[in-house]
Amino acid sequence: MPELPEVETARSLIAGRALHRQIVDVDDSDRYVTRPHAGGELGSALTGRSLTAAHRRGKTIWVETSPAGGPAAGGPAAGGPELGIHLGMSGRIVVTDPDGAIAEAGDPQRYGAKLPKPAWNRFTLRFADGGSLVLLDPRRLGRVRLHPDIAALGPDAAQVTPAEFRALITKGRTAVKARLLDQSKIAGVGNLLADEIAWQARVSPQAPVNSLSPAQVNRLYRALKSAVESAIAKGGAHTGEIYAARRRGGTCPRDGAPMVHGTVGGRSTWWCSREQAIRAARRPRGQRTPAG
């Protein structure tokens, strides 16, 4: 589930339903999800506070907290610790209200198709009003920590400008898909979005980034924006146009050519055999290749 669109939905859920409710109990007993947590630090840091604002960059959420004991008494800088949440491969956020109403982020696809098991609750904030915020995560690759390192991430994929994109994408010689997945360059693109973006741009996921023509870079940028916006609006990265074609026997929704499968950037990758064929770098008309 969780690429940028799902994470944005989760952030929005927290911002809309979990703020300004006093935390009276914290279950941070999962030692792996709270790594490198030794025990109790999250609970002691958060108990008595409330969440005051939810932010996101790429796939990382961070939540501001109030000073201990209640609403901000000092200036804007007088808050509590930042709570970092990452959904990993299978995480979801669930917020319950005092009356028992349940609100859930995202469009559960794989693990969400079934009723979630209570054993998948990996981290819980219990509020004074009787409600709660829960990180549900079957695979436990999600992560909760204090003060996540947001600066290590590149600009958010939904915010990056064309100039930033060009500078961040075209340096080096790694494959296009590997670069799109590099969170330190651009934050938020995951495996499904990366395939969708390359497909929309008609660029081979295997193409070395330094072989891209300016036109290809422009197409990738436009595809990035349209794929991200569409996926947020529709509720997840699995709503992309080629999601259904990412399977054996799948065909390209544009030209009907067979989809090809391979491993690129260490991840399972699907692309159109015709429109995204790898080929020699294109050069502007009239420009000679370097002598050699």
Added chain:
DNA sequence: AACAATGTTCAGTC
């Protein structure tokens, strides 16, 4: 049973 899965990180190589 073996393998793949919407992610990150670490050890290792160039």
Added chain:
DNA sequence: GGACTGAACATTGT
């Protein structure tokens, strides 16, 4: 030191 690659991580579903 930077850029890059592949394995490891924990668990579930096919």
